[in-house]
Amino acid sequence: MAAEAVSSSLPLRTAKQDEFHPLAPLSAAEIGDAVSLIKSQWPAKTDIHFKLVTLEEPAKAQTVPYLEAEFHGYNLPKIDRRAMVNYYLRKTSKFHEAVVNLTQQSIQYNVRLGPSVHAPADGEEIIAVEHIALADEGVKAEIAKLQLPEGTKIVVDPWIYGSDGVDDDARMFQTFLYIQDPENQGEADSNHYALPLAISPVVSSETMKVIRIDHLPTGKDNTIKEPQPWKSRPGNEYIPEAHKLRTDLKPLNVVQPEGASFAVTQQGTSNVVEWQKWSFRVGFNQREGMVLYDVRYDGRNLFYRLSLSDMNIPYADPRHPFHKKAAFDLGDVGAGVMANDLKLGCDCLGTIHYLSGTLADEKGDPMEMPNVVCVHEQDAGIGWKHTNYRTGRAALVRNRELVLQSIITVANYEYILAFMFNQAGEVIYEVRATGILSTQPIDDGVEVPWGTVVHPGVLATHHQHIFSLRVDPMIDGYHNRLVYDEALPMPRSDFNPHGVGYYTEETVVETSGGYDVDFSKNRTFKIQNADVRNPVNGKPVAYKIHAPAFQMMLADPESFHHKRAEFADHNIYAVKHRDGELYAGGRYTNQSRGGTGVRSWADRKENIVDEDLVVFVQFGINHIPRIEDFPVMPCEIIKVSMKPVNFFDKNPAIDVPPSTQEFNRSTLHTEAHNQGSTVGEVKAGGEVCCPAPNSKL
């Protein structure tokens, strides 16, 4: 087969402009096309409520040859473009899943899903539910009992209903009510989470009516009280106008006088990023937000696909209706659709490149999502250093990172999600939790062991944040294995007479399943390619996973929380790859029952040695609220990193140019510390920092 020369300014990566890359998100035109195809399946005036119109990724067996051909500059195989569509017949519970083949203009399948399979919420729906709750006569009557001051604004936060097995087959919303501070009327951004009410209407998704009004317990037990006349209490605003701001913070700018070191090439609806030997493709979709594909370093295969698979936030209050609170912020809503528009200079610092996305709204019309991912570099301190004490010469490089960041707002909470890369071949996934605690009312003077009073009358219940990062590896090839190393003490013996020896032992993970770290043994998981050996020491090339220790889901194994968040009980899940198995909590998480997520896939007990395997890495925190988390919480930062182990033949950052004053242009704080002639001396070329003094061996 003659290789077709593919020429471009990017020697290795091209896709013809009139063809879509198989992993590129759907274009606006394709969305329209998919929607038309679906509509054509129904009578002309059928009102269809679209929940999802997204790329159906091709089978990996097709995509891998495409990526390899693309990398090597060969002819590109043709792969049909397909869309996954979820929709309701509006105002019914008839929920459908369809896959349409856009290339063939045909319906691959179009099925109605079972009675207790429900769609995620969408933005229009949320707003409609808010209005329905506020307009309901029964709700109004309850609110009237509060005798609120005139003009008080009531705010409705609709929540995914959750699951408890008690009359919960139908799709519903549990709404939580708040007021905005009556003393601060006119402030549209007044923080309603400071003033929660105990009235909680339940809205049926099918009828779009209030079907029940729950009342929240506000004491130490399940006692419900009639709504009482409102007693004035203070607000707690987060907006800057409400505070006497600090005046002594001076600007800090990140300036890149020659521009950024990365190159972003837009190819239709996806983007190729190249930076410091890294290259990868970025996609964006409704559920996962940003997804990275075909991640390589110096042309070597590393990761086929990287994405946040889901997160689960179970709450600790056992009482109705709080016992149902366990949000899947991706499956129940979507990290793509909830992504913030990152305005220049506010969310990201330095020389920024924005990526935008196109999703579909509930009518099936394309919906532009501008600036949902920002791409920029940051300096992360020293990368490596050594000073030869005999000569005084220091060799030093700085650690430059590439950041792809997206921020999602899920009602009260924010999550800042970032993929980061550095010059030492390391990949970091970082989550920052911020935004506002979910609050509920509590009687004055009451304390409970499942939450913290963060404001008079306001309880923030304990909750866990458990994230699942989906890692589909291709470490130097497509057959990998998962192993773990442990460091174990040697027993005392003639060989170890002083009791100090220790050794490492590697165990191969043979079967799909859930596995845990164990810091007492330094148990470290690595994804290896047993067929590719390090040229220096003969060890199999690998990437190790650094995941922080965390307390896994506390809800017991019989609970719905546990059954549904299938990833939340182990640090690592490893499974054999199957197309479509992307979401660790299952495809449809809203009011789910479990059984369709990673634990279930792992239970197939398949061989995963030297296979196409996928690893899910769990990480998280148990959030025990404190006063300092209110009215808005300082970021809590959690990271997972993946680092090369015997993959390279030396430190991959050894060829980073040395850190010099000419390059970095730092300044002295005061003239009194002027170091003489080395300050401000700009020399052409790469003058090495800290020239050696004359003393030499």
Add this chain to the structure above:
Amino acid sequence: MAAEAVSSSLPLRTAKQDEFHPLAPLSAAEIGDAVSLIKSQWPAKTDIHFKLVTLEEPAKAQTVPYLEAEFHGYNLPKIDRRAMVNYYLRKTSKFHEAVVNLTQQSIQYNVRLGPSVHAPADGEEIIAVEHIALADEGVKAEIAKLQLPEGTKIVVDPWIYGSDGVDDDARMFQTFLYIQDPENQGEADSNHYALPLAISPVVSSETMKVIRIDHLPTGKDNTIKEPQPWKSRPGNEYIPEAHKLRTDLKPLNVVQPEGASFAVTQQGTSNVVEWQKWSFRVGFNQREGMVLYDVRYDGRNLFYRLSLSDMNIPYADPRHPFHKKAAFDLGDVGAGVMANDLKLGCDCLGTIHYLSGTLADEKGDPMEMPNVVCVHEQDAGIGWKHTNYRTGRAALVRNRELVLQSIITVANYEYILAFMFNQAGEVIYEVRATGILSTQPIDDGVEVPWGTVVHPGVLATHHQHIFSLRVDPMIDGYHNRLVYDEALPMPRSDFNPHGVGYYTEETVVETSGGYDVDFSKNRTFKIQNADVRNPVNGKPVAYKIHAPAFQMMLADPESFHHKRAEFADHNIYAVKHRDGELYAGGRYTNQSRGGTGVRSWADRKENIVDEDLVVFVQFGINHIPRIEDFPVMPCEIIKVSMKPVNFFDKNPAIDVPPSTQEFNRSTLHTEAHNQGSTVGEVKAGGEVCCPAPNSKL
């Protein structure tokens, strides 16, 4: 008592210029004074080898009233200045400890220490030992057997001998030999760690002569071989000239156009730092390097003293002489004396303020240590964010950090040590390990389970890095307690019918001892002041400790490693404060036996509830070397953080001014992404980011 008005540009913090602050390091004059006083105790021509001339901190019972008077602007009590001096009568093993009262010009005590108490190494001594080993006829004869190419440079790395109970009472050095690449002669910074030799002379400290020549085992067992003729093997250089450097990294500058936001006020030999409501005093001494005193936020007491207490690096090879390798880099050498001179623009980025120190050399002369600490700010991403989805308005602040950084070189290794502070009242201590692995020779084709071959013929043995941070708290006052919270599942019951409830339970640590984290229970340690209650929720004010999980010392409890590194077996040690108990591994670690460190203090089993307690926080990594760690390792980063819990009445960073483009001055990567009128629009005053769109409730 009339308060004496103390006026200054710093309203709260002054010390008269002609008096030393009681916690300020010794000045050059004071060093000279202490040395004279000691010399006067001996016959005039006695050659004294000084090992330490440092501040002897006053009793805390004296210093606390001083600090409180200083803070409130009252009369300052007078406190005598004292120096701790360690010295040998040169070329003997007569090691002394003395405390001299500089104010009274008297000797408080001057004692000879026991026969197996030894001083740390010093720079002159290290160089002398190198020369002695190279000049020894026996060593030369062994080297001759290698038949090295003419002009080959031999390098001697002297190591602290270590302890094993085998004829190890006398002070000795174990030296490890290397050569520099014969193919790269003339390069003074050629990396000798790539070419280790199996000849290991032992030098007596007292006679300064080689007393024994060990040979290193180079196979899988204890077999020692005669030195064989050298077979040529490749080098492995880290200096930039040896590499084809990347050419595509563009500069990234941190520019602070209005200067830095911190103020550093030098007062004699110490410095007061003020930044974003933080204030503290910085000292610097031979052993600990930088020490922070009197750390306050918004005037409230937080930490009396913060310092790195010691670190221990035990190695995994059980064979002689490696079984003795367990370095205490502070106690055996000193983080102050090993501190790098941080050249402008290389080690630290932005607007930098340098702090310098004065130590004493082995003659007792003052030794200036310029630029050993750099002070600067850094942007650490978003501090907090919330977007009100109903209005679209985002409130957002960035996370600015203050960094005090010092870098120490301990022969092959570097440690980058930093205290960091942020605007949310958090303190972070960060260690980055970098530099060069300690290497030993290994025969070709051999693998061992206690190390990794990182270069042909070069083994890097596994080793642990265990650090101990000494935290002397004064959370809102001087009587604190240590507690821990655990998050526990509620059993199923009528109250918890769905099995989802969980609660937190607090346990008071009553007695001094060693304690551990337990992530399965989310066990979190907090330092509390039970007498000061949060005004919102009545909880005691506290700071919690976030220490990462790590594998504690693997050497068994009967080993010298375990006995000596008294901190290395628990995540937390808590003890009642006693003056002078600063070093968790004991005061004299060189060839120590144990029994004088934190485990021993804790064994006093004292009450530490509502007491003056001190907490030692351990953290670390088990370093299993990989190819990527050679010839110099990318930084491995470990952090401990301390965060307020119910200490404030809301998020302490709520009053940070909002992040705006005017302030941050980010730039767009390409013109194609111009966002229209919001780009480049500079408005006077604090225009809030992302002005709300018109849609409001």
